[in-house]
Amino acid sequence: MSSPSSKTRFETLAPSAAWSRRSVVRAGFSSAVAATIAGMSFPKVMGAQATPEASPSASPAASPAASPVAASWPMPTVGEVPAKTLSGTVIVVNGGEPKSFQPDFQVDDFAWPIACNIYNTLTSLDNSYNVIPELATGYTVADDGLSIAYTLNPLASWHDGTPVTSLDVKYTLEKIVSEPTATASGLIGAVSHVDTPEPYTAIVHLKQPSASVVGFLSWYGVFILPAHIYDGTDWTTNPANLKPIGSGPFKFVEYKAGESVTLEANQTYFGDGPFLEQLKFSIIPDDNTQVQALLNGEVDFLPALPSTQVATLQATPGYKTVEKTYPSPIYFGFNFKRENLAKVEVRKAIAMAVNRDQILQTALNGLGTTSDRFYPAVIEWASNPDATAPAFDVDGANKLLDEAGYPKNGDERFSLKLFYFTGWPEVADTCTVLKEQFAAIGVTLELVSLEIGAWEEQVRAGDSDLAILGGFQGPDPANLASRVGTDGTLNLWFYSNTEIDDLLKQGDEATSQEARIPLYFKAQELLAQDLPVIQLVLQTSFPSFVDTLSGIWTDPDDAAASQVGMNRFTLTKIAS
Amino acid sequence: MGRYLSRQLASIIPTILLSIVLNFFLLHAAPGDPARIMAGMDNPNPEQIAAIRTQLGLDKPLPVQFFNYVKELAKGNLGQSLTYKQPVLDIIMSRLPATLLLTVTSAIIALVIGTLLGAFAAQRAGKPVDTALAFGNYALFAMPAFWLGLIIIVIFASKLGWFPTSGMRNLRADYTGWRERLDVLHHLVLPALTLALVQIPVYFRITRSSVMLQQREDYVTTFRATGIPESRIFRRYALRNALLPTVTVFGLSLGFVFTGAALVEIVFAWPGIGRLTLDAVFRRDYPLLLGIYLILAIAVSIAVLITDLVYAFLDPRIRLR
Numbered sequence: 001m002s003s004p005s006s007k008t009r010f011e012t013l014a015p016s017a018a019w020s021r022r023s024v025v026r027a028g029f030s031s032a033v034a035a036t037i038a039g040m041s042f043p044k045v046m047g048a049q050a051t052p053e054a055s056p057s058a059s060p061a062a063s064p065a066a067s068p069v070a071a072s073w074p075m076p077t078v079g080e081v082p083a084k085t086l087s088g089t090v091i092v093v094n095g096g097e098p099k100s101f102q103p104d105f106q107v108d109d110f111a112w113p114i115a116c117n118i119y120n121t122l123t124s125l126d127n128s129y130n131v132i133p134e135l136a137t138g139y140t141v142a143d144d145g146l147s148i149a150y151t152l153n154p155l156a157s158w159h160d161g162t163p164v165t166s167l168d169v170k171y172t173l174e175k176i177v178s179e180p181t182a183t184a185s186g187l188i189g190a191v192s193h194v195d196t197p198e199p200y201t202a203i204v205h206l207k208q209p210s211a212s213v214v215g216f217l218s219w220y221g222v223f224i225l226p227a228h229i230y231d232g233t234d235w236t237t238n239p240a241n242l243k244p245i246g247s248g249p250f251k252f253v254e255y256k257a258g259e260s261v262t263l264e265a266n267q268t269y270f271g272d273g274p275f276l277e278q279l280k281f282s283i284i285p286d287d288n289t290q291v292q293a294l295l296n297g298e299v300d301f302l303p304a305l306p307s308t309q310v311a312t313l314q315a316t317p318g319y320k321t322v323e324k325t326y327p328s329p330i331y332f333g334f335n336f337k338r339e340n341l342a343k344v345e346v347r348k349a350i351a352m353a354v355n356r357d358q359i360l361q362t363a364l365n366g367l368g369t370t371s372d373r374f375y376p377a378v379i380e381w382a383s384n385p386d387a388t389a390p391a392f393d394v395d396g397a398n399k400l401l402d403e404a405g406y407p408k409n410g411d412e413r414f415s416l417k418l419f420y421f422t423g424w425p426e427v428a429d430t431c432t433v434l435k436e437q438f439a440a441i442g443v444t445l446e447l448v449s450l451e452i453g454a455w456e457e458q459v460r461a462g463d464s465d466l467a468i469l470g471g472f473q474g475p476d477p478a479n480l481a482s483r484v485g486t487d488g489t490l491n492l493w494f495y496s497n498t499e500i501d502d503l504l505k506q507g508d509e510a511t512s513q514e515a516r517i518p519l520y521f522k523a524q525e526l527l528a529q530d531l532p533v534i535q536l537v538l539q540t541s542f543p544s545f546v547d548t549l550s551g552i553w554t555d556p557d558d559a560a561a562s563q564v565g566m567n568r569f570t571l572t573k574i575a576s
Numbered sequence: 577m578g579r580y581l582s583r584q585l586a587s588i589i590p591t592i593l594l595s596i597v598l599n600f601f602l603l604h605a606a607p608g609d610p611a612r613i614m615a616g617m618d619n620p621n622p623e624q625i626a627a628i629r630t631q632l633g634l635d636k637p638l639p640v641q642f643f644n645y646v647k648e649l650a651k652g653n654l655g656q657s658l659t660y661k662q663p664v665l666d667i668i669m670s671r672l673p674a675t676l677l678l679t680v681t682s683a684i685i686a687l688v689i690g691t692l693l694g695a696f697a698a699q700r701a702g703k704p705v706d707t708a709l710a711f712g713n714y715a716l717f718a719m720p721a722f723w724l725g726l727i728i729i730v731i732f733a734s735k736l737g738w739f740p741t742s743g744m745r746n747l748r749a750d751y752t753g754w755r756e757r758l759d760v761l762h763h764l765v766l767p768a769l770t771l772a773l774v775q776i777p778v779y780f781r782i783t784r785s786s787v788m789l790q791q792r793e794d795y796v797t798t799f800r801a802t803g804i805p806e807s808r809i810f811r812r813y814a815l816r817n818a819l820l821p822t823v824t825v826f827g828l829s830l831g832f833v834f835t836g837a838a839l840v841e842i843v844f845a846w847p848g849i850g851r852l853t854l855d856a857v858f859r860r861d862y863p864l865l866l867g868i869y870l871i872l873a874i875a876v877s878i879a880v881l882i883t884d885l886v887y888a889f890l891d892p893r894i895r896l897r
Contacts, residue, residue: 180623256744284743
């Protein structure tokens with residue numbers, strides 16, 4: 001892969017003018033320690049990865065002969081890839097089939113868990129949503145907040161043997177922001193370009209300060225792709241999309257269409273692990289079948305056990321079930337185009353009719369937590385505990401509605417249509433409970449159930465009065481802008497408060513967590529006054545696995561939970 | 577026979593053309609926007625959605641999209657899937673063997689068992705064994721395939737451990753050669769059984785009523801009067817005549833073997849086209865759906881044609897008319 005043409009490509013990617021900027025960048029480096037984004041810079045370099053000063057011996061993977069970069073840059077001296085001891089195969093359930101193995105060009109939730117093991121992101125999110133090192137051993141944010149310098153692990157190499165360098169970072173991030181169709185094009189839209197002063201230093205320049213970029217660069221659609229394979233090609237149809245070359249702990253072996261994906265250990269992986277010979281993904285769409293397959297020993301890991309099966313599996317010896325709460329509350333919003341719902345007293349009265357405990361116990365079998373905040377408490381630092389929806393109070397709600405000019409006519413004041421989408425039984429049950437609860441304040445709820453595509457179209461057209469949904473609100477509170485910001489794409493409510501818009505914008509541009517917190521807290525306070533959306537519950541998810549496995553990323557009792565990113569089986573071992 | 581064949585063939589072409597037009601416009605008339613769906617629910621943005629729409633050609637007026645589709649189709653190009661970014665034909669072909677293995681096997685099992693049971697019950701009409709069979713038949717008929725599938729998994733895979741739960745291959749074994757084929761057959765048993773069980777009632781009922789009808793025909797009475805043994809009348813005459821409707825049903829069911837097994841494929845994680853179709857529906861992957869529907873239309877037409885031919889072969893009155 002490292003043919004002479006790589007050199008040419010390399011030169012087009014990184015014109016020589018870039019080198020003169022090195023000194024500027026260095027200055028940024030030395031002074032940047034103080035300026036960390038969201039308190040997320042790393043206290044130390046992780047694991048056995050070597051810093052450039054550490055070891056004199058060169059990694060075989062990063063040998064100068066294999067590297068086009070080496071011709072132009074002095075190679076840093078690097079350590080050695082940690083020794084691997086491999087045993088066994090772990091089979092993971094995947095709920096659907098991947099559409100492609102190129103993980104950046106489109107949203108594909110069934111490719112994601114697989115991509116997490118084939119590719120690397122610069123940084124990743126651990127089980128508690130902290131940013132942790134992955135391909136980058138560390139990062140520093142410039143004082144002005146306009147650039148972030150990532151130090152890459154010099155031991156990292158692509159599965160074809162080519163070293164991973166800053167050019168790969170440059171290609172990937174610049175490609176993502178230049179392709180509006182890319183999954184993360186909006187999330188990391190603040191990125192303007194990437195400088196590559198050294199093979200293992202990538203400086204990500206921003207158009208304006210954006211604290212959320214670090215979090216979004218650790219999440220979805222931002223896997224670093226091999227520039228030597230993708231640059232100059234159509235990244236949606238490159239043959240490597242079906243036979244991916246990554247830098248992650250596992251190498252792609254085979255995909256049997258609709259059936260299974262087989263990966264094998266990457267023996268030259270730069271970090272600790274992998275410890276498994278093979279990692280396989282078994283595609284099983286039906287969740288009851290998934291459980292049976294786990295119980296019958298055909299699979300080892302189930303990312304989410306159906307809530308109806310939790311008690312059964314917990315009572316079965318040989319399995320471990322852990323709890324995982326995503327910052328994905330189930331919530332509903334009001335259509336501000338409706339005359340009655342545009343009045344804050346009416347929204348408040350409806351919010352007061354909600355009994356979250358009852359929803360949790362009946363619709364979720366008690367498997368979750370109630371949530372009355374405006375940003376999920378799972379992301380603790382950004383969630384304002386004092387900005388809450390009004391407490392459950394039927395009498396108070398009735399009084400409010402009487403005063404607002406909606407007297408009871410018989411048992412009914414008015415009726416509302418609540419739109420929900422099919423395929424999520426807990427949400428359907430939540431709607432049924434809400435219908436009962438709203439009846440107590442004289443609001444008749446008409447439940448409208450639609451397939452999700454149709455649901456979205458009709459809700460956007462303003463056909464609903466209320467609509468209920470979920471969705472991941474992490475990894476950063478910048479996510480709020482898309483849900484309640486005036487132009488937010490998931491603002492399905494026709495809601496607009498420019499003060500909130502301003503606060504969210506300032507919150508993203510502030511460079512320290514200390515500076516961001518009051519801005520987001522204030523925005524949540526305003527949301528608690530306006531009540532455009534009402535959170536109900538956070539559903540607990542139950543990843544389950546055979547108890548001979550250790551090093552599981554989502555097991556809070558396991559050290560791996562703070563050492564590897566979501567979905568990574570890098571540290572997973574099988575006890576003999 | 578030659579004229580009969582060409583007349584039947586000629587009727588297929590307008591049918592398929594009509595189905596192309598209907599499929600295209602019905603699909604696009606259904607609510608839901610592939611661009612929005614592709615942008616996801618976690619963090620979409622308007623530029624992204626607009627760009628996806630342009631990239632997929634969905635921003636063009638519908639008649640233009642239709643014209644482009646037909647133009648490519650005329651060249652034998654079914655287009656490229658919106659989500660897989662691969663040729664539609666390749667995707668369909670990669671799932672076809674699994675689906676055909678499952679649906680053809682189960683159709684044949686259902687045909688044989690349903691017909692035998694139906695004939696058996698007809699000869700004992702009104703007796704306890706007939707009532708029992710009819711009851712079992714109704715029970716099976718009322719069972720949703722996905723529910724029956726799960727029950728079968730719990731009994732035969734979980735409790736008895738005779739067969740694997742789901743999938744098509746043992747992922748722990750990595751078999752090759754004839755051992756792999758045996759492994760696939762081992763995995764085939766439960767889904768094929770499920771799919772056969774839900775189809776048996778159709779053959780059972782048709783055969784039973786058709787045999788009973790034949791047994792009341794004048795020619796049977798005549799045979800009986802001439803002293804031919806009842807078993808001979810049944811085997812040589814009544815049963816043969818009674819099988820004609822069964823041929824029709826079997827032929828039509830073969831038309832649906834491509835897509836008819838979606839629910840069973842989902843429950844058993846069988847990597848077939850039914851599952852692919854449902855997935856494409858949820859994603860509004862128009863080219864993939866149109867490709868699947870076109871192949872379905874062609875398959876149904878051909879199945880009907882073959883049924884007609886077999887019918888004509890079996891019954892001279894038809895081909896001579």
